[in-house]
Amino acid sequence: MTTPQPVGVAEVQGIAADEDVIRVRQLVRSVAVAAKLSLVDQTKLVTAASELARNTLTHGGGGRVEVETVTDGRRTGIRVSFLDSGPGIANLELALTDGYGTGVGLGLGLSGARRLVDEFEIETKAGRGTRVTAIKWAR
Amino acid sequence: MDAATTARFGALLRGHHDGLLKDWTARVMGGLHGLSEAELGRQVEELYAALLTAVDEGGTLDVGGPASAELRAVLAELSRQRAQQGFTSTETVTSVYALKEAVTEVLDTNDAQQLRDFVAYSALIDQLGLFTVEVYARAREELISDQAEQLLELSTPVVKLWDGVVAVPLIGTLDSARAQVVMERLLQTLVDTGSPYAIIDITGVPAVDTQVAQHILRTVVAARLMGADCVISGIRPQIAQTIVMLGIEFGDIVTKASLADALLHTLRAGGYEVVRRPPRDA
Amino acid sequence: MQRVPVLRLGDVLLVSIQVDLADELAPWLQEDLADEIVATGARAVLIDISALEVVDSFTGRTLSTIAAVSRVLDAETVVVGMRPAVAITLVELGLTLHGVRTALTVELGLAVLHGGPTASLAAPAADDLRASP
Numbered sequence: 417m418t419t420p421q422p423v424g425v426a427e428v429q430g431i432a433a434d435e436d437v438i439r440v441r442q443l444v445r446s447v448a449v450a451a452k453l454s455l456v457d458q459t460k461l462v463t464a465a466s467e468l469a470r471n472t473l474t475h476g477g478g479g480r481v482e483v484e485t486v487t488d489g490r491r492t493g494i495r496v497s498f499l500d501s502g503p504g505i506a507n508l509e510l511a512l513t514d515g516y517g518t519g520v521g522l523g524l525g526l527s528g529a530r531r532l533v534d535e536f537e538i539e540t541k542a543g544r545g546t547r548v549t550a551i552k553w554a555r
Numbered sequence: 556m557d558a559a560t561t562a563r564f565g566a567l568l569r570g571h572h573d574g575l576l577k578d579w580t581a582r583v584m585g586g587l588h589g590l591s592e593a594e595l596g597r598q599v600e601e602l603y604a605a606l607l608t609a610v611d612e613g614g615t616l617d618v619g620g621p622a623s624a625e626l627r628a629v630l631a632e633l634s635r636q637r638a639q640q641g642f643t644s645t646e647t648v649t650s651v652y653a654l655k656e657a658v659t660e661v662l663d664t665n666d667a668q669q670l671r672d673f674v675a676y677s678a679l680i681d682q683l684g685l686f687t688v689e690v691y692a693r694a695r696e697e698l699i700s701d702q703a704e705q706l707l708e709l710s711t712p713v714v715k716l717w718d719g720v721v722a723v724p725l726i727g728t729l730d731s732a733r734a735q736v737v738m739e740r741l742l743q744t745l746v747d748t749g750s751p752y753a754i755i756d757i758t759g760v761p762a763v764d765t766q767v768a769q770h771i772l773r774t775v776v777a778a779r780l781m782g783a784d785c786v787i788s789g790i791r792p793q794i795a796q797t798i799v800m801l802g803i804e805f806g807d808i809v810t811k812a813s814l815a816d817a818l819l820h821t822l823r824a825g826g827y828e829v830v831r832r833p834p835r836d837a
Numbered sequence: 838m839q840r841v842p843v844l845r846l847g848d849v850l851l852v853s854i855q856v857d858l859a860d861e862l863a864p865w866l867q868e869d870l871a872d873e874i875v876a877t878g879a880r881a882v883l884i885d886i887s888a889l890e891v892v893d894s895f896t897g898r899t900l901s902t903i904a905a906v907s908r909v910l911d912a913e914t915v916v917v918g919m920r921p922a923v924a925i926t927l928v929e930l931g932l933t934l935h936g937v938r939t940a941l942t943v944e945l946g947l948a949v950l951h952g953g954p955t956a957s958l959a960a961p962a963a964d965d966l967r968a969s970p
Contacts, residue, residue: 441891445890455739455922456735456739456921456922456925456926458922459890459891459922459923459925459926460925460926460929462890462891463891463892463893463926463930466891466893466895467893467894470893470895525894527931528894528930528931528932531929531930531931532926532929532930555732738925739921739922739925742921742924742925743921745921745941746920746921746941749941749942749944749945750941751940751941751945751956752956752958773925773928773929776928777921777924777925777927777928778924779939779956779957780919780924780927780928780934780939781919781921781924781939781941782915782916782917782919782938782939782940782941782945782946782956783941783956784956784957784958784959785958786958807959808959809958809959820958821958824954824957824958825954826953826954
């Protein structure tokens with residue numbers, strides 16, 4: 417499978433407060449609409465982005481998201497990358513388990529977001545911040 | 556094409572305007588069947604005019620540039636029409652290339668400059684041809700996907716059985732992609748009709764495997780989240796056996812063999828009583 | 838801070854959540870509703886989410902909390918107008934909206950609250966008559 421190549425320029429949104437989560441949703445929605453994702457796929461992606469944005473805010477101490485349209489030669493997709501320089505996730509496997517820390521911890525947020533997108537990657541190290549990348553392809 | 560060549564092209568197009576137009580139109584008509592002469596003539600004239608406009612802008616002419624905007628627009632419209640009318644891409648592009656043939660007729664092949672110029676004109680017309688093909692391809696794709704959508708709509712009819720009760724007979728195989736669309740359509744119907752009850756009839760589904768069952772289950776869960784509920788009907792004996800064998804659990808989702816039973820169940824849940832009136836005396 | 842208007846329909850409170858206001862308003866909404874329930878003696882809260890294009894786990898928890906708080910105050914909560922795309926996403930997300938009843942529309946929600954039949958088909962009918970002998 418070819419590495420997804422960006423199409424155009426990435427749009428960046430800082431995540432420092434509650435209102436930014438809304439901005440992230442609006443940004444992702446508009447890029448998804450432009451890439452002609454179906455309504456349900458748009459909703460899934462925006463919801464996943466909302467989860468990840470909130471995580472970045474509450475657990476990462478704030479950060480930013482980079483949203484870009486990508487292509488693998490055949491299809492168009494949207495890639496969202498959430499970055500923070502927070503404490504990182506100490507036990508990634510545990511964090512990705514359904515229901516972990518429901519309501520308080522990362523729980524549903526990460527594992528749920530993963531289910532909503534097609535590709536999902538996390539780079540994290542305790543004390544060194546986190547980078548979560550997700551891609552949703554247009555069908 | 557450099558500015559000087561563009562200027563000469565402009566002069567050529569103007570100088571032989573009527574002749575070229577007539578020749579081009581004739582060649583186009585020869586290649587396309589079923590279109591009226593008048594209509595075709597008008598289209599070629601429009602194209603010719605747009606080409607002249609682009610050429611008159613002067614400078615280095617290229618198909619992607621701002622000077623060629625009108626030209627692209629006219630070509631795109633033409634190309635889309637041909638796609639919708641069912642012509643092949645060859646038939647469509649040949650109309651554009653026909654201009655080359657028309658131009659060769661008015662060239663003095665002994666004049667080296669004119670021959671050099673022709674190479675440039677030819678390259679430009681090739682570009683126009685490529686552009687035409689691209690638009691054509693996109694238009695055909697859109698057409699095909701529209702038709703596929705219509706087909707899908709036809710195969711997922713929604714029937715209002717009663718106030719608040721809709722029946723969705725599923726017909727045909729349910730692959731992942733189709734199941735997703737059917738699911739969305741069913742849920743949207745619940746919203747559009749304000750019906751809290753849906754009867755999903757699977758009489759027309761030839762086989763049910765784990766994937767299909769999961770799609771149906773997910774649909775019911777989604778309907779419940781929205782404040783509606785579903786009954787599954789039309790379960791044939793073989794399907795019932797397959798379901799048990801595969802260990803598919805429908806949980807508390809009601810399943811009925813016949814649509815009639817499903818309707819009765821739904822009516823009762825909705826607070827209705829179905830009563831047979833005593834026969835009247837003769 | 839912008840507050841969400843709470844309408845009164847008899848002994849039912851109606852709240853209409855508009856797009857993208859949900860986030861910041863969550864704590865205020867919970868408080869305002871609790872206050873209103875007590876002040877008016879309302880026995881039900883209808884939350885209209887038909888304008889919401891996205892319901893994430895945070896919003897879901899907010900709705901569940903509102904339902905829980907209302908229940909403690911002896912009022913029922915019904916969430917209406919969930920969009921199909923949202924429902925499909927919630928199923929995939931694995932969010933169940935625990936403790937929250939739902940209805941397709943405000944009318945249906947009110948009907949359910951006033952003792953009408955619920956949409957659930959799972960409750961077994963009294964005697965399961967076959968349609969044809």
